[in-house]
Amino acid sequence: MIEFKLPALGSDMEEGKLLEWKAKPGDKVKRGDVVAVVDTSKAAVEVEIWEEGTMHEWIVQPGETVPIGAVLALLLAPGENPETAVRPEIAPVRPAAAPAPVAAPAAAAPAPGARRRISPAARKHAEDLGVNLDAVEGTGPGGAVTVEDIERAAKAAPPRRSAPPLLGEEGKAVQPTLDRAAEMRRAIALAMSRSKREIPHYYLSETISLARAAAWLEAENARRPMTGRLLMAVLTLKAVALACKACPDMNGHFRDGRFAPSAAVHAGVAISLRQGGLIAPGIHDVQAKSLSELMRNLADLVKRARAGSLRSSEMSDPTITVTNLGEGGVESVFGVIYPPQVAIVGFGTIARRPWVEDGEVRIAPAVVASLSADHRASDGHRGALFLAEIARLLQQPEKL
Amino acid sequence: MDALELRKTVVEELMRIAPELEEGELAGSRPLREQVDLDSMDWLNFLVALHERLKVEIPEADYAKLVRLDDIVAYLKSKQA
Numbered sequence: 001m002i003e004f005k006l007p008a009l010g011s012d013m014e015e016g017k018l019l020e021w022k023a024k025p026g027d028k029v030k031r032g033d034v035v036a037v038v039d040t041s042k043a044a045v046e047v048e049i050w051e052e053g054t055m056h057e058w059i060v061q062p063g064e065t066v067p068i069g070a071v072l073a074l075l076l077a078p079g080e081n082p083e084t085a086v087r088p089e090i091a092p093v094r095p096a097a098a099p100a101p102v103a104a105p106a107a108a109a110p111a112p113g114a115r116r117r118i119s120p121a122a123r124k125h126a127e128d129l130g131v132n133l134d135a136v137e138g139t140g141p142g143g144a145v146t147v148e149d150i151e152r153a154a155k156a157a158p159p160r161r162s163a164p165p166l167l168g169e170e171g172k173a174v175q176p177t178l179d180r181a182a183e184m185r186r187a188i189a190l191a192m193s194r195s196k197r198e199i200p201h202y203y204l205s206e207t208i209s210l211a212r213a214a215a216w217l218e219a220e221n222a223r224r225p226m227t228g229r230l231l232m233a234v235l236t237l238k239a240v241a242l243a244c245k246a247c248p249d250m251n252g253h254f255r256d257g258r259f260a261p262s263a264a265v266h267a268g269v270a271i272s273l274r275q276g277g278l279i280a281p282g283i284h285d286v287q288a289k290s291l292s293e294l295m296r297n298l299a300d301l302v303k304r305a306r307a308g309s310l311r312s313s314e315m316s317d318p319t320i321t322v323t324n325l326g327e328g329g330v331e332s333v334f335g336v337i338y339p340p341q342v343a344i345v346g347f348g349t350i351a352r353r354p355w356v357e358d359g360e361v362r363i364a365p366a367v368v369a370s371l372s373a374d375h376r377a378s379d380g381h382r383g384a385l386f387l388a389e390i391a392r393l394l395q396q397p398e399k400l
Numbered sequence: 401m402d403a404l405e406l407r408k409t410v411v412e413e414l415m416r417i418a419p420e421l422e423e424g425e426l427a428g429s430r431p432l433r434e435q436v437d438l439d440s441m442d443w444l445n446f447l448v449a450l451h452e453r454l455k456v457e458i459p460e461a462d463y464a465k466l467v468r469l470d471d472i473v474a475y476l477k478s479k480q481a
Contacts, residue, residue, distance in 0.1 A: 221460050222461070231441060233441070299441065328439075
C-alpha cells in the first residue's frame with residue numbers, strides 16, 4: 001500500500017489542517033493529481049500526489065490538524081488487491097495543537113566538530129516523523145542513531161513545534177485560529193529565525209544597466225497584444241535562472257550538512273499579500289521556459305497566491321528565491337535566505353541613473369541586483385560571478 | 401459611456417485589484433499610485449481589465465499620461481470618442 005503523507009509545504013510550516021479530500025475511496029489517481037486541500041498558516045494548499053494508485057482509506061478526516069509527515073491516507077498501488085494488500089502499521093496521530101515548550105537548541109546540539117553516525121534510513125525516518133535528530137540519543141554501534149532510536153524519540157516527544165504559544169496580556173494564550181495574520185507572522189518569524197540561526201549569509205550587490213533590456217521590452221510590448229505584454233520582472237527572473245546554470249552552487253538545497261545542487265531551476269517568487277505577510281511559491285523549470293510562458297506563470301501565481309490557492313509542489317520545492325521589493329520603491333533589497341535554499345536574489349527599483357559606457361556619460365535605467373548566499377555552499381567569489389552573469393544576460397534580452 | 405460611468409468602471413476594476421481600497425478614500429486629483437499600493441503586475445492587470453471591459457487599446461507609451469484617476473478617466477473618454 002502507498003502511504004500518502006502530509007508534505008512540508010515550505011520551511012515555515014510545521015503542521016497542516018486537512019480541509020478537504022479531492023479523491024474518495026475507490027478513485028484512481030495519477031502523478032500530479034490534487035488529492036487533498038490542506039490549510040497552512042499561509043494559504044489553502046492543494047496537495048498533489050506523486051504516485052499512481054487507487055484511494056483506499058482516509059486516515060485523517062477534514063478538520064483535523066496533523067504534523068508534517070503524518071499519514072493522511074492509504075492508497076492501493078496499481079495491481080494491489082484490497083483483500084490481500086498488507087496494511088501498514090500507522091502510529092496514532094497525536095493532536096498537533098498542544099504546543100510544546102521550546103527546547104534550547106544550544107543544549108541539544110552536538111559538540112562542534114563531532115560527526116554523528118546516522119544511517120540514511122534513520123535520517124529519512126526522522127525527516128518523515130518530524131524528529132529533531134540533534135535531540136536523539138544513539139544506541140547503535142559507536143553511538144550511531146538507528147531507526148528504532150528515531151521511533152522511540154517520536155513516541156516520547158510531542159510533535160516538534162518550535163514556536164512558543166502566542167501570549168496576550170496577563171500571559172493568557174491568545175486563540176490563534178482567530179487571527180490568520182498573527183499566524184502568518186509567526187510562520188514567517190519561524191522560518192526567518194531558522195535562516196538567520198543556521199545560515200551564514202554573505203551579501204553582494206551590483207548595479208546593472210537595463211538600457212538594452214528596457215529598449216527591447218518596449219519594442220516587444222508595442223508589437224504584442226495587451227494581454228500578452230511582458231514585465232521586466234520576467235526578464236530578470238529568466239536571467240537569474242540562466243545564471244544558475246553557470247553557477248550551480250546558488251541553486252538547490254542544503255540538507256544534512258551537504259549542498260545538493262539542482263539541475264532544474266524552480267524559482268520561488270516573493271509575493272507580498274495585500275492583507276499583510278509574504279509567501280514565496282515557485283515557478284517550475286524557469287530555465288527552460290519562454291518569456292511568454294513565464295509571464296503567464298507569474299501572473300497566475302500572483303493571482304492564486306493572493307486568493308490563497310496554491311499547489312503543494314509550488315510551496316515545497318523552490319531551489320532559489322527572487323524578490324522584487326524594488327517595486328515598492330527601495331533602491332536595493334538584501335533578502336533572508338529561505339531554508340533549505342542557499343540563495344536569494346533581490347532587485348531594487350528601476351531608476352534612471354547616470355551611466356558611463358564607452359567613455360561617455362548617458363542616462364540609463366538601472367537596477368541594483370543583490371545576492372544573499374549561503375557561505376556553506378559557496379564563496380563570495382562565486383557569488384560575484386553569479387551576479388556578473390545575471391548582468392551579462394540582461395545585456396542580451398533577445399536571447400532570454 | 402459618460403465620464404461618471406467611466407469613473408465608476410475604473411474604480412470598480414481598481415477595487416478588484418486592491419480590495420482593501422475604499423472608494424471614498426480615492427482623490428481623483430492625486431497620483432493614483434501614491435494612494436493605492438500597485439506593483440507593475442497589478443498595474444498591468446488593471447489596464448488589461450479596462451481594455452477587456454471597454455475595448456480600448458492602451459499602449460505602454462501612454463502610461464506616462466495615466467497618473468491620476470482623473471487622467472485615466474479623461475484618457476479613456478478620448479479613446480472612446
